[in-house]
Amino acid sequence: MDIQLGRGKTARRAYGFDEIALSPGSRTLDPNVVDTRWTIGGIEREVPIIASAMDGVVDVRMAVLLSELGAFGVLNLDGIQTRYPDPEPILDKIASVGPTEFVPLMQHLYSEPVQPELIQQRIREIEQQGGIAAASSTPVNAAKYGPLVAEAGGDMYFVQATVVSTDHTAPEGMRALDLAKFCSEMPIPVAIGNCVTYEVALELMRAGAAAVLVGIGPGAACTSRGVLGVGVPQATAVADCAAARADYEAESGRYVPVIADGGLITGGDICKCIACGADAVMIGSPIARALEAPGRDYHWGMATPSPLLPRGTRIRVGTTGTIAEILRGPAKLDDGTQNLLGALQTSMSTLGAKTIQEMQQVDVVIAPSLLTEGKVYQKAQQLGMGK
Secondary structure, eight states, rough: EEEEEEEEEEEOOOOOGGGGEEESSSSSOOOOOBBOOOOEEEEEESSSSOOOTTTTOOHHHHHHHHTTTTOOOETTTTTTGGOOOOOOOHHHHHSSSOOHHHHHHHHHTTTTTOOHHHHHHHHHHHTTOOOOEEEEEEHHHHHHHHHHHHTTTSEEEEESSSSSSSSSOOOOTTOOOOOHHHHHHHOOOOOEEEEOHHHHHHHHHHOOOOOOOOSSSSTTTOOHHHHHHHOOHHHHHHHHHHHHHHHHHHSOOOOOEEEESSSOHHHHHHHHHTTOOSSSESSHHHHTTTTOTTTTEEEEOOTOOOSSOOBEEEEOOOBBBHHHHHHHHHOOOOOOOOOHHHHHHHHHHHHHHHHHHTTTTTEHHHOOOTTTTTTHHHHHHHHGGGG
């Protein structure tokens, strides 16, 4: 139901993951019988988690490790890994400066041009070590970088920006990326994002997207919502885009996975996300906390280095464990940030959902007190859910 903001404007109520809870049904399952497998672009994975295309999250080593653990990561082609032959001293420098020097330093470091030969080198390094080679760029660079990734043996390409749609007006003399043409001509699957509405998700699916990413501004290091005032809370955005997926499948016979991107920190967040209709999630800060992550205890948004309007920041996430512990356990922390796959399996078993598709159908309730009810001691002592 629309809510009247004033005489000239109405608004629709939207919900974030902190405002909902999952309601148990009439059956339960043993966690060992739960099946979390999902497929994207013909690639099947056991862990429905993708590591974000951010420089503090994914490098060649992390992409290989994630693949070995049943997930995968996406390399940022507009980032440090493709601008510098040896990115290690650059990452050291990013981690060493204070908050006031950070943005100018990033703008300077990211002014170095991307080297096409490094794009192909990184893809080959991942492939040669048995990893899934997925890479991401902004729409403006997709036509240049996409063919290079495919030629080097890449498995998947992600086109990502704050908002991507098929109806984009470019300045005079500049041609906008034709998403349908790009998807049809690329020899590897193309995932497209980000969007937050039913209509745009449906457009992207009709354009040939192998998957659609959902989320504007919820990421831990993203400031788009503050800078631009744009965004839709993730629970509502995912549910709306999942509805587009169902209608598109009925229309075309083709199933397009919906990937929730951003705003997910704990296993519970991931469980609620899938219950709202997502097939998988894309996460950054939880992976940036891994011992093997390239960010040196830090995580920063993709739009942080913008020379004109930075829409990200650098946050200190620390190091809490190995990537294996974060994804598959055993957990050493009590706050839901480790053994994310185990959390999903246990939640699914508690809710009686054997597959991801069944998890998408579980009951959801509006529960703004979910994270605070009865948690006075945890909050006061900054333990567990009170951290």
